[in-house]
Amino acid sequence: MxxxxxxxxxxxxxxxxxxxxxKMKRLTFKKGIHPKEFKQITENLEIKEVPVPPKIIIPIxxxxxxxxxxxxxxxxxxxxxxxxxxxxxxxxxxxxxxCTGIVKNIGDYPTPLSPSDTCIEIExxxxxxxxxxxxxxxxxxxxxxxxxxxxxxxxxIVGMGGAxxxxxxxxxxxxxIHIDTVILxxxxxxxxxxxxxxxxxxxxxxxLEGLKIIMRAVEAERGIIGIEDNKPDAIEKMSQLxxxxxxxxxxAVKTKYPQGAEKMLISAxxxxxxxxxxxxxxxGVVVSNVGTAAAIYDxxxxxxxxxxxxxxxxxxxxxxxxxxxxxxxxxxxxxFDYIGGFLDEVTKLILGGPMMGIAQFTPDVGITKAxxxxxxxxxxxxxxxxxxxxxxxxxxxxxxxxVPTKIVRFAKSEIWDKAEDYGAMNCIECGSxxxxxxxxxxxxxxxxxxxxKITEIKKSSGK
Amino acid sequence: xxxxxxxxxxxxxxxxTKRSTPQIMYVVILLLLPMxxxxxxxxxxxxxxxxxxxxxxxLLTEFIFLKLRxxxxxxxxxxxxxxxxxxxxxxxPPTLPLSDVVIGSVVAISIGKQLFGGLGYxxxxxxxxxxxFLQAAFPVDMTTWVKPFYFNLDSITSATPLGGFKxxxxxxxxxxxxxxxxxxxIGETSAILIxxxxxxxxxxxxxxxxxxxxxxxxxxxxxxxxxLLDPVxxxxxxxxxxxxGLMLGAFFMATDMVSSPITPFGSxxxxxxxxxxxxxIRVFGGLPExxxxxxxxxxxxxxxxxxxxxxxxxxxx
Ligand code: SF4
Ligand code: SF4
Numbered sequence: 001m002x003x004x005x006x007x008x009x010x011x012x013x014x015x016x017x018x019x020x021x022x023k024m025k026r027l028t029f030k031k032g033i034h035p036k037e038f039k040q041i042t043e044n045l046e047i048k049e050v051p052v053p054p055k056i057i058i059p060i061x062x063x064x065x066x067x068x069x070x071x072x073x074x075x076x077x078x079x080x081x082x083x084x085x086x087x088x089x090x091x092x093x094x095x096x097x098x099c100t101g102i103v104k105n106i107g108d109y110p111t112p113l114s115p116s117d118t119c120i121e122i123e124x125x126x127x128x129x130x131x132x133x134x135x136x137x138x139x140x141x142x143x144x145x146x147x148x149x150x151x152x153x154x155x156x157i158v159g160m161g162g163a164x165x166x167x168x169x170x171x172x173x174x175x176x177i178h179i180d181t182v183i184l185x186x187x188x189x190x191x192x193x194x195x196x197x198x199x200x201x202x203x204x205x206x207x208l209e210g211l212k213i214i215m216r217a218v219e220a221e222r223g224i225i226g227i228e229d230n231k232p233d234a235i236e237k238m239s240q241l242x243x244x245x246x247x248x249x250x251x252a253v254k255t256k257y258p259q260g261a262e263k264m265l266i267s268a269x270x271x272x273x274x275x276x277x278x279x280x281x282x283x284g285v286v287v288s289n290v291g292t293a294a295a296i297y298d299x300x301x302x303x304x305x306x307x308x309x310x311x312x313x314x315x316x317x318x319x320x321x322x323x324x325x326x327x328x329x330x331x332x333x334x335x336f337d338y339i340g341g342f343l344d345e346v347t348k349l350i351l352g353g354p355m356m357g358i359a360q361f362t363p364d365v366g367i368t369k370a371x372x373x374x375x376x377x378x379x380x381x382x383x384x385x386x387x388x389x390x391x392x393x394x395x396x397x398x399x400x401x402x403v404p405t406k407i408v409r410f411a412k413s414e415i416w417d418k419a420e421d422y423g424a425m426n427c428i429e430c431g432s433x434x435x436x437x438x439x440x441x442x443x444x445x446x447x448x449x450x451x452x453k454i455t456e457i458k459k460s461s462g463k
Numbered sequence: 464x465x466x467x468x469x470x471x472x473x474x475x476x477x478x479x480t481k482r483s484t485p486q487i488m489y490v491v492i493l494l495l496l497p498m499x500x501x502x503x504x505x506x507x508x509x510x511x512x513x514x515x516x517x518x519x520x521x522l523l524t525e526f527i528f529l530k531l532r533x534x535x536x537x538x539x540x541x542x543x544x545x546x547x548x549x550x551x552x553x554x555x556p557p558t559l560p561l562s563d564v565v566i567g568s569v570v571a572i573s574i575g576k577q578l579f580g581g582l583g584y585x586x587x588x589x590x591x592x593x594x595x596f597l598q599a600a601f602p603v604d605m606t607t608w609v610k611p612f613y614f615n616l617d618s619i620t621s622a623t624p625l626g627g628f629k630x631x632x633x634x635x636x637x638x639x640x641x642x643x644x645x646x647x648x649i650g651e652t653s654a655i656l657i658x659x660x661x662x663x664x665x666x667x668x669x670x671x672x673x674x675x676x677x678x679x680x681x682x683x684x685x686x687x688x689x690x691l692l693d694p695v696x697x698x699x700x701x702x703x704x705x706x707x708g709l710m711l712g713a714f715f716m717a718t719d720m721v722s723s724p725i726t727p728f729g730s731x732x733x734x735x736x737x738x739x740x741x742x743x744i745r746v747f748g749g750l751p752e753x754x755x756x757x758x759x760x761x762x763x764x765x766x767x768x769x770x771x772x773x774x775x776x777x778x779x780x
Binding site: 263347349375391434435437442 | 581
């Protein structure tokens with residue numbers, strides 16, 4: 001007993017305090033919360049590749065920006081990696097087939113982001129054929145900035161941390177702006193999720209090369225990889241790798257939610273603050289998720305489009321939670337069948353993490369490029385909502401320094417201009433306020449309502 | 464796959480802290496208990512009866528008002544009415560007529576809370592509204608004090624330390640003040656207990672430390688300056704700090720979440736304001752106590768403070 005106890009303490013210690021971290025100052029931002037992490041469920045599980053499911057449902061709206069049009073027809077035979085939907089618009093990224101097979105249908109299906117949206121259903125074939133050269137190995141240093149961006153766009157890369165903003169657009173700042181820093185986001189501050197962590201442990205070289213490619217594309221002088229200090233082995237691994245890179249370093253940041261939010265991470269790492277309403281460009285920074293960097297490496301060097309991604313499927317009610325390499329469009333239900341049963345009734349199925357994820361009404365939706373995790377929650381007590389008691393917990397933890405309770409009061413009484421005065425539009429929907437509220441008020445929900453109302457009003461009044 | 468899905472749709476976040484509003488209220492009650500016990504120890508059954516009476520009346524009033532307003536009656540048990548009832552009792556003289564206790568408690572809940580719209584909507588601390596009403600309606604009852612352990616003594620009336628000093632120039636030994644062995648309200652006399660309970664409340668993050676700290680600092684500075692100017696006329700700061708419900712007010716009344724500011728800077732101004740007003744009342748005004756009025760006075764400014772101390776949005780210059 002006693003031995004086991006000491007063993008545990010010892011192990012914990014040796015894991016927490018590694019060589020690199022001893023030397024490293026840990027940076028952070030102000031306010032925020034410390035939710036329980038639940039990462040131990042999957043953090044030690046290696047990434048497993050999931051077989052090709054019999055049918056794949058690929059949503060064609062997967063990114064923020066212009067909608068795509070299908071470029072294949074029902075009955076067409078498609079190869080793995082072939083573009084199946086695209087757009088002429090600048091702010092867009094094509095979608096590729098993630099398998100070889102026959103297009104069975106193009107029509108409306110539920111998607112993780114909407115109850116009904118255009119999807120392409122493909123019946124898969126056993127024998128796989130690829131639309132790209134499996135043996136390509138391009139030296140990105142021989143490519144120009146434009147060529148790199150073109151490859152990134154062609155591969156359909158979007159922000160894989162959840163935002164799904166087309167990467168090539170992100171790396172094309174307005175003409176007069178110089179980007180000096182590229183930040184890779186390895187925080188993974190959402191509880192439960194471990195897909196970025198596993199990627200850092202298993203594919204660190206890809207991430208580093210991806211970062212160098214991005215730095216070349218935006219002509220930045222330095223690169224920083226920010227990792228939360230609850231992932232000491234990832235910090236160690238990445239640090240060893242960048243040891244002889246003069247302009248790239250790995251920086252530990254404090255484990256605090258929402259450390260991985262773009263604004264928070266930039267301020268922690270560089271001390272620069274994005275002004276309200278502005279983009280990271282404006283302060284000379286671009287941020288990219290570590291998973292995205294790995295995908296960029298695949299896209300530029302290996303010529304592989306983004307049709308697979310790593311995700312965490314987790315939750316206490318799952319018998320076998322896992323970190324999986326999954327093809328885009330694989331239905332959730334197929335993944336559940338693949339990993340095995342449930343221990344209890346499922347009451348919530350969440351795309352993403354518990355703080356910002358989106359609740360799903362059916363397991364028959366296909367994963368998207370930005371699906372970093374699937375969280376399955378069992379029975380739980382639903383907290384009753386009380387009146388706001390002005391406890392100020394929401395104010396004290398909002399990383400954006402808003403006064404959520406005020407915004408919500410204005411939203412509830414439909415005084416939209418006041419809600420805007422109180423900065424509703426700056427809310428990053430991180431959920432810290434709702435998390436803390438003792439009265440169980442769905443603050444973020446109301447702020448979202450206010451945001452969409454304010455946008456609507458602005459649009460109708462012609463800006 | 465067996466049908467294991469019974470999905471609900473909710474907006475994020477999908478999990479949250481365990482802390483709840485009733486939990487906060489019940490912890491406050493728990494931390495008020497030592498003061499209740501001290502009150503009963505010093506003033507006997509009379510104190511116990513008044514605490515219980517005030518508590519029960521508060522709950523009943525809450526119930527009746529919720530019924531009248533055709534609302535769900537479950538908030539009766541959210542603990543907030545109980546807190547008000549107990550707090551009110553702690554600020555009453557131990558021998559106040561029972562009818563007064565009932566009236567005070569009814570006023571606290573009805574006018575102080577329900578008329579504003581119930582939990583969370585009141586501008587003033589309800590317990591103090593009740594007490595202010597009693598002070599105005601029954602000034603004599605509210606200023607009749609007894610000595611501790613009066614039930615064993617022959618002469619039973621007493622002045623409070625502040626009243627004694629203000630009116631008769633009698634000062635009270637500091638150790639009596641801190642331990643609570645003086646005349647005064649049921650739960651206000653033992654400053655030591657209040658401070659300990661208050662610190663626990665703050666450590667549990669159920670009270671904003673900025674409020675009591677800024678009150679105490681302001682009072683100390685204010686009284687300190689006066690004492691330096693004229694040590695005969697003005698007592699030393701500790702006397703002001705440890706008497707007249709200042710500690711109970713600072714730790715348990717001014718920190719009432721509903722009626723105190725929500726912005727960090729607002730809380731500090733609020734505390735400083737209370738400190739100044741209470742000293743002005745005590746030193747220059749006609750009233751020896753003053754904590755009650757100063758808190759009520761500053762409560763009025765909370766909406767204003769919240770508006771003008773709105774924190775600067777991240778990245779704003
Ligand atoms: S108001 Fe918005 S930014 Fe602030 S804590 Fe709530 S969700 Fe996060
Ligand atoms: S956390 Fe909830 S109860 Fe507290 S002030 Fe904010 S909205 Fe009100």
